[in-house]
Amino acid sequence: MRRAGLTFDLAAVGAGAALVVAAALVGWQLLRDAFDIFLGFPPLLASWAPHVGPGTPVAIVVGVLLAARGPALAQRLAWRPLLLLAWATSVVWTLGLALVDGWAVGVAGRLATDQEYLYDVPRVTDIPAMLRTFTDFILTDQPVHWTTHVGAHPPGVFLLFVWLDRIGLGGGGPAGIAVILVGASACAAVAVTLRALGSEDVARSALPFGVLFPGAVWVGVSADGMFAGVLAWGVALLAVGATRRGLRADVAAVAGGLLLGFVLYLSYGLVLGGLLALAVLVVTRRWRAAALATAGVLAVVAAFTAAGFWWFTGLHLLRIIYAASAAAGRPYEYFVWANLAALVLATGPAVLAGLRRLAAAPRSLPLAPALLVAAAVVAVLAADVSGLSKAEVERIWLPFGVWLVVGCALLPPRHVRWWLVAQAVLALLVNHLLLTVW
Template sequence: MPVTVARRSRISGSAADLAVVLAAALVVVAAAVVGRALLAGGTDIFLPFPPLLAEWLPHAGPGTPAALAVAALVVAHGPAPAQRLTWGRLLAVAYAGAVAWTVSLALVDGWQRGVVERLTSSQEYLHDVPRVGDVGTLLRTFADHILTDRPGFWTTHVGAHPPGALLTFVWLDRLGLGGGGAAGLFVMLVGASAPVAVAVAARALGAEDLARRALPFGVLLPGAVWVGVSADGMFAAVLAWGVALLAIGSTGRGLRADLAAVTAGVLLGWCLYLSYGLVLGGLPALAVLIHTRRLRAGLFAAAGTLAVVAAFTASGFWWFTGFEHVRVIYAASIAQTRPYSYFVWANLAAVAFTVGPAVVAALRRAQALPTGVVLLVGAAVAAILLADLSGMSKAEVERIWLPFAGFLVLPCALLPHPRRWLGAQAALALAVNHLLLTVW
């Protein structure tokens, strides 16, 4: 019998998906080859395994059996329950799956090396927690310790971020959850909620069926390798929930919607004080407001954001001063020997490890998404491209761009043969975590 038009279309579409993935793979290979050539030529790009900040170290660990089991379970059974379960149960199951996936991947490196030591190195946030006495004094004097040519400067990650990130770990310590183990678990538990928030946002924008089909891809996002454990995984969840609550506030009515919009504004404002780069997180939020055209929700969200900005400013920290100081220390850091001409495209190779082949393939189908979701995905892509072109993110973007990468799973709902693509996602994450030792 002749092949039907529909079948020919599916075959053509699948071939195009594979072609896009192959093209991305070639970019990754090129980034690896050129990166190693730069290292051999004496240019220190500070990447032992370009384009990733990692080193070649095949290994297994206590998390290996669990990671394999979680991957197999989601690949084999994830798509069906995503369509069958009630919405609330689906979100609970998805969150449990994301936590299991993230924690098991982290434990491939062992509890000590994979969790405890991730946030306690001399470059990380917990290193400076003992320096903080009074929070008010911290905020008033925070900018005074950013520049590294002054005595008492902050360690690398603390000084390169606004004080909100350090404050988070200070508060954890004050609650009796100090140390790398507790902090690492906190980051993973928060970070693993990001795919749930992305699904909530899509549903609020009128695309529940799409959100359901995309959710297993959010659970098995290869970027979970860096959610466990880097603070950027936590940042991703805060941004995702800010956008999700804004979507709820923009599409609902009454007090509940207003409270959602205000809370969204507070979370989005808090993002500004977690990472300077999260100013680009305003793009997904703006995409929601453009689609819904709800001025009321925008005003309530703006009020929440301004409240956060006002609180930090009144406490003595001016965001723009901090950012200017960070630009100075960044220009004098290892970024000096990281050539823009290489990283402006090699960064995209690095983020390909975060999003995985399914997202790479699915993005070409994004124009078929509902309008609101198209805008949301487009805003995340725009944020990544702007961050890339800025030159303020030369390398290490596999973790730095986690807050934007999570939204890119939504087009995966349009992929045929979802189990095959989920398998590819899981295989990439397992390969990275078992063949390389990542810094985060």
């Protein structure tokens, strides 16, 4: 039975690899047939460029050490030191991968191009006025408009970068580091959620995989990596508030609601992150926490609305610019499955094996972790079939991908090190063979 389980795991990995190869072959054929899908190395937004950099030895050392020592440390360390170590290690892993491309290209320059958030920061001399008139500059068929990423998102994320600039942390370097610090904390937030919901053993087993996440290639540096961290901590605080009692629990629930509300103003697609929060409430059935969290969400919505930004107007205008953009020309019938190939590259073979085991035996995980994984899967599928996620999902779906890692807790302990090696090798290959845009 043990050997059969490994055989099925490897079969799932083989199927994922076949999907990636098929997406690459069909993508290249589309390019040869003059379909401009705007991908240099389908299914990823990247180009073939084998290289090494100052982050190469760092990333290799972290991968080796974590594969060798991570599982044992995850089981043995006290909880708080474990979380701090996981976060710190995830930061080093992510930063090491980013520095494979060098500081200027891999970190400082990522968010400073003429399509990114920092390009528009100097335009903001009055933050209230910016929020009040934000939707006036979303449409791109006018002389003055927001850059691609500013206009395609609600103003919350842009506001964060404006605030960083206001406190003296302007420029691509500080912004890139801030994104890495927040994005790399997602593994700790997922662990906090699981422990709060009574599954500390699952949290400890999955944590090394959360740290050695192949998607760290895009967490460093894309704003979507930061989105993953903010969403994960919103869910974590909600879980803490829903499983404890007293003032601290109420504060946690409200704080979780505030973060979840702010997530809505980071990216329109993150409304699907509500499925993760719903999973927490289904498990706990703590309606006081639900009410407090809802109050937190509504407070954020009210604040942005009062400031002059109406979320649904922004979404409507986004659909207009999307319909006129290059992305609209990307064939749905290709990306509806090629997107999943990109997700495979961002989450890694261990996640495929873990999901395979969970699908084969849904009760092999406690209810809470299983529901969280299911919520992430549903969110991904909903985003996929919507047609609003055509390519670049290796970064766009990071907020959901970090939760798929939970299924790795089902991998047999005797195989865990090898699965961690596989995760690290995938990330290292992607980052050293390809030059990713994010």
